[in-house]
Amino acid sequence: MTVAAISAAAGNALLYAWFATVLVSAVYVAYDAFTNNPELTVMKWGWVLVTLYVGPIGASIYVLSCKEPAQGRTSGSWRRCGSSRLDPRFTAWRVTLRESSSPRS
Secondary structure, three states: OOHHHHHHHHHHHHHHHHHHHHHHHHHHHHHHHHHHOOOOHHHHHHHHHHHHHHOHHHHHHHHHHHOOOOOOOOOOHHHHHHOOOOOHHHHHHHHHHHHHHOOOO
16 A cells, blocks of 8 residues: 555544544534523524534533533533523612612602
8 A cells, every 4th residue: 555545544534533523422412402401492403503513622612501510510600601591699780770770750
């Protein structure tokens, strides 16, 4: 075998490994998004497409941004800031702020 043939075979093997990793990542994200995630259906399909485009990197981002922490673990403040769920402490503060900024008669 020539060097070119060996490098072509190695390149093909690398591509097959990458495609297999992308497929496994996309199947995991699709299964988890459609069974354990309360987001809108459009967001679920969006995560699957993102994972198909960028592979395990997209799956890692999905896990970091959409999965709840394990039982007994707390999420960091960065997760609470990016969360779409409202924390009652912050909601009460915003209501108080709106009431105090209303014009007084």
